[in-house]
Amino acid sequence: MRDVPRRRFIHTLGLGVAALATRSVRLVAQAPRRIVVVGGGIMGASIAYHLAKRGAGVTLLEKRAPGTGATANSFAWINAGAKRPRGYYELNHLGMAGWRRLQGELGPSTLVVQWGGTVQWQAAADRAEAFRKAVASQQAWGYGTRLVDVPEMRRLVPALEPGPVAAASFCEEEGTVDPVGATRLLLEAAVAHGAVVRHPADVTGFDLDGTGIRGVRVGGETIAADAIVVATGVEMPGLMRPLGVDVPMEESPGLLAHTTPHARLFDRVLVAPGATLKQLPNGEIVTGVDFGGSPSRETTPAMGARLLAGAGRFVPKLAEATLDRVTLGFRVLPADGQPVIGRVEGRPNVYLAAMHSGITLAPAVGQLAAIELLDGVEVDLLAPYRLARFAKSR
Ligand SMILES: Cc1cc2nc3c(=O)[nH]c(=O)nc-3n(C[C@H](O)[C@H](O)[C@H](O)COP(=O)(O)OP(=O)(O)OC[C@H]3O[C@@H](n4cnc5c(N)ncnc54)[C@H](O)[C@@H]3O)c2cc1C
Known part of the structure; x- marks a missing residue:
């Protein structure tokens, strides 16, 4: 890592930034510079917003229109009390706090909860x-x-x-929150931070490079990416299957x-x-x-x-x-009822986010996913939700 003056950095490089102090920004060598988020429900929107807010170059691709999947048909109760075990409760509780944080960031009269x-x-x-x-x-x-x-x-x-x-x-x-309205607000805020949102943009496949993915295919076009976030809701298993990645869902x-x-x-x-x-x-x-x-x-x-x-x-x-x-x-709904969040084993630049209670969880998961993607760390609170647990339980 090295520090460079903020103005010069923005003019010469533009992206891949983790903003820290007011007078300088820190360049994280391994941070992906171009991140494609697939899926424009509440989860994709929150992840895109949190990534873009931190200076990543984000392109979000949505097959239909933002907020038309599970998000559109959600009761959208923001709650944690009955969630078990303790770590899942804590994550949901962080989600509740996250909605209050987002109201501070986007404006309480703009994001109405x-x-x-x-x-x-x-x-x-x-x-x-x-x-x-x-x-x-x-x-x-x-x-x-x-x-x-x-x-x-x-x-x-x-x-x-x-x-x-x-x-x-x-x-x-x-x-409770209007889930579709909140999704749109998050996407608007992501765009204000430089993200590109495209819809309808149906991702039909991936361009592979050894174990990594170099880009996603939309129609006849390939969009290059250093990392890909898949937040396609119930359509995640179908999109991941050709990669040999099994996401069990009910x-x-x-x-x-x-x-x-x-x-x-x-x-x-x-x-x-x-x-x-x-x-x-x-x-x-x-x-x-x-x-x-x-x-x-x-x-x-x-x-x-x-x-x-x-x-x-x-x-x-x-x-x-x-x-x-x-x-x-x-x-x-992943098969054991708990979220699937994190990098895919063997495909380190593919990051999955699929979960029930996604309205409650979106602010926290968006923020934590941005930390994992941009800072190259593993957040303890997310450790129980790696996809690999299903392979281990077989
Ligand atoms: C009836 C019901 C009640 C619920 N009640 C609550 C509740 O009270 N509290 C709570 O916290 N949660 C609740 N939930 C859960 C919550 O709504 C979901 O967890 C959340 O909306 C999931 O968001 P998502 O962004 O992951 O998925 P989605 O909203 O489904 O978004 C996925 C998006 O990906 C897009 N997509 C799919 N494939 C592709 C592709 N190949 N290329 C591009 N885009 C693609 C889809 O078009 C879709 O827009 C409820 C859900 C339901 C159905």
Whole structure:
């Protein structure tokens, strides 16, 4: 490494910069100068932003339009409390802090995060003890959650009719964000830092150079790259297979009903028995069944009416809302439920990022991936998420 005066450096070299002090920048010899990010969902956008902010030469290629994959169909609850094991909880918690950091960087009135917290409850008496224990264990990790009674639930959400409540909690730390809007903002900010965003740009293959990759193929064109980040969501296994790289993933569909904008009913995330609800800043109400895979893929108005009726058990005024649409999304779910993040063994300039809870995680993963890619280090917190774990478990 060597230090060079900032102005001269920018004029003569331009890229491959890790900005440090105000008067000088440090040239990291092994840092890749041209990084191609494949995939313009929240994950690709966050990684591109964090790389470009640090001076890397970034080109992001998106097959359709930014924020049209899992990101478009996400409930986008920003949370960590129930995540296990401890390291995965910490990563999600860092993601939550990351959203606050990004609001500072992009402007809180530009990047709007609804930090209303979450009211969550359990109706079944035989699950109350487990619920209370879960809240206590989250508190022991320093998470900002606590048990609440029904009067407090009503105070927090006046429109709520919770029905039977065996145990309930309020987590003041959590929130929700418009995932597509946030993706676009991150890409705009990446472009402001010099990144190039291209769509539609379908990456169909790679130009190989021994174990490395020299470029990606888009149509008849090859775009040269020193490093490639693959953030193609559920399409990662298909893109990586020709390279002999197996990314095991589960299929996990999820339905959400969206209303047209409605008068404000509530401003917190509600996690009720068998229904999740939120209301966006524009008044749109979004509701789903739970956070597991959905048994149905039906996006009919009848399904929408069923989802709204289920949620309406807890917010009766929902009966006045008008269904706009039902969306079907597919979670980006590696086979063991944990993220896949990091370089591919044997192909050191290929970096993968595929995970569920990607909305919560995007700010942290973007920042940590930029450290790994630009500084040539391995971040401890990401060690459990290397793809190689699947090969080792076989
Ligand atoms: C129903 C549902 C509810 C969810 N709820 C939550 C939640 O409450 N909280 C939370 O944190 N997370 C939640 N998630 C998960 C979260 O939405 C995802 O983890 C996240 O959106 C994944 O982002 P991504 O950028 O990795 O993938 P995607 O958004 O799928 O983006 C991948 C992009 O890559 C592009 N692409 C694919 N192949 C190519 C190619 N060959 N060339 C160029 N581009 C390509 C695609 O077009 C796509 O735009 C939910 C997901 C679903 C489906």
